[in-house]
Amino acid sequence: MIEIKDIYKTFGDNDVLKGITANFKPGKNNLIIGGSGSGKTTLLKCIVGLHAPTKGDVIFDGENFTDMDFEQRVPIRKQIGMLFQNSALFDSMTVEDNIIFPLNLFSTMSKSEKLDRANFCLERVNLEGKNKLFPSELSGGMKKRVGIARAISMEPKYLFVDEPNSGLDPQTSIVIDELISELTLEYKITTVMVTHDMNSVMGIGDNILFLYQGKKWWEGSNKEIAHTDNKELNDFVFASKFTQAAREKL
Template sequence: MIEIQNIYKKFGENEVLKGISSTFEPGINNLIIGGSGSGKTTLLKCIVGLHEPTEGDVLFNGENFTDMGFEQRVPIRTHIGMLFQNSALFDSMTVEENIMFPLNLFTNQTRAEKRDRANFCLERVNLAGKNKLYPSELSGGMKKRVGIARAISMQPKYLFVDEPNSGLDPVTSILIDDLISELTVEYNMTTVVVTHDMNSVMGIGDHIVFLHQGKKWWEGSNKEIAHTDNKELNDFVFASRFMRAAKAKL
């Protein structure tokens, strides 16, 4: 479980986050949504420690991550998996080497053990046998799946995903959403996904935090969105669906 308590974040005079609190439970899909500039990626970075909150606290299973120094954070960071928006694969490494990268950094496993783990992760994301390919030889959807395989290589308790469907076609997007959801339930991870894709929201949004102008504007499930009278959320949902429909006609 992850708790965020009254999170503020300023960059100079620009206050990006304004007192956001929420709880992200394990075994369900926790989504952070909002328009461009709403603060969703900044919030994600504050949770994982890539940004330090100006005020507020982030707790991992009751431990105050915000108050910890670098060395104190290492045990928690070894339980964090991260899928970046562009997958962030190393072009000079093979698929297998990319997946083994965090194992090389944080474990004392033998090379055979690390290769076995890489093979297991590749099988889990339906890419068995792709070990020796390079990122340049992969489609966008395959890169995302390799990124997921790397993110779960350390058997994380916490999985953070930034815009998993960016640049993907609708069919591949659904496959990625389903894979993230399956892994979340299977490993009982606390998964936090930043997205602006309403297909993802309606498909896997067990718990949704909607940000607007740096504030938590609405919180609920995908089943509750259809019945909300929150104007800004309704505007966001309508605009997202309208843009998808317009693009589909082009």
């Protein structure tokens, strides 16, 4: 489990995060949502250590990540998988080499073990046999799946996902959501996803943290969203006809 306690983040005179406390549980799709400027991406970066909180603590399974120095953080970093918004694949590397990249950095596997792991991950995301392709030869959805394969190559306990459906068509977005959800449940991963995609919220939102003006404004499941009287949350989530129709089905 990941706990965040009273997280503040200030850039100059701009108070981006204002005392956020929440728990993200294993085996659950923990979503962070909110409008532009609400602080959701900043919060994700504080959790993974890309930003240092101005105040507050980030705790991974009882260990205070915030208080650790670089060397002390290494064991936890080895347990973290990341899926970036643009997939962040290395264009000069094949699919196989992209997946093996973190294994080269952090594992003591032999070459054959790394290849076996890459093949397993590709099979898990339904991309068997695509080892020797380059990112330029892949569709947007395939790139996302390679990004997921790389993110799970180290068998992470924690998976962080930033806008996984950005730039994808609705059908492919559903495929990506379902894949992330399946992996989260199957491996009991603590998954934390930043998203603005309301299909994701209504489809896989086990636990949802809604940020508004840098504060935690609401927390609950997708089914609880359907019955909330939180005005700001309703304005954000049910702005479209599609999400309003989804709400009426719950």
